[in-house]
Amino acid sequence: MAAPVGELRVETPPGGWTVDALLALPPGRLAGGVVELVDGLVLVSPLARLEHQRLVGRLWGRLTSGAGAGLEVLPGVNLVLGNRNNRLLIPDLVVSSAPGLEGVSLTEKEVVLVVEIESPSTRVHDRILKKALYAEALISYYLLIDPEQESATLFALADGEYAPHTKSEGGVLSLTEPFTAEVDLRG
Structure with missing residues (x-):
């Protein structure tokens, strides 16, 4: 059975899609979109x-x-969650605790913070699905940004779920965890 991807059709591999099968596709085969x-x-x-x-x-x-030192901020990386070989997300940014690591992906064990920036087409996905998957993977912090509202919320993992930890004020987010940084969300 072929799965439509944009104008392309990609045959589903025997046994279904896995992270390995997705990452084994030739470069550019799924170009034109974010594939998770x-x-x-x-x-x-x-x-x-x-x-x-x-x-x-x-x-x-x-x-x-x-x-x-000891942390690296990376945009748009393949983030493999869990040991099931069937979850791969591409956050807008990750903060990795394994700077200089090489390869095609990171795992949740190498990430302390994931950042998602909402857009009209990803809002529900970012607020509900991705937030739940990152929490299940026990990633310590999740930063969710709503650029339309010029607002952001840093969630911290507590008892397996994310709880709001820090919120932006007046379009400025001041972080104290997992490190100190100030981000102006106003264009």
Whole structure:
């Protein structure tokens, strides 16, 4: 059975989609969108708007300046969750506790913070599905940003669920955990 991906059709591998099967596709085969895998289901989202990418760049700079030694801020990495080989998400940014690591993906064991920037097409996905999957993977912090409202909430993991820890005020987010950084969300 072929799965439609944009204008392309990609044959489902025998046994269904896995992280290994998805990452084994030739480069550019699924170009034109963000391709993620949740419990064997391939999810394709359009590439983000330019304003979104500019915000990713600003966040990368501010978080990198605050992260310090032993941490690395990376945009758009393949993040493999759990040992099931059937979950791969691509957050807007991650803060990794394994700087300099090489390869095609990180696992939740190498990530202390994930950042998602909402867009109209990903809002529910980011607020509900991804938040739940990151919590289940026991990633310590989840930063959710709503650029339309110029607001952000840092969630901290507590008893296997995320609880609001820090919220932006007046379009500015001041972090004290997992490190100190200030991010101006106003364009």
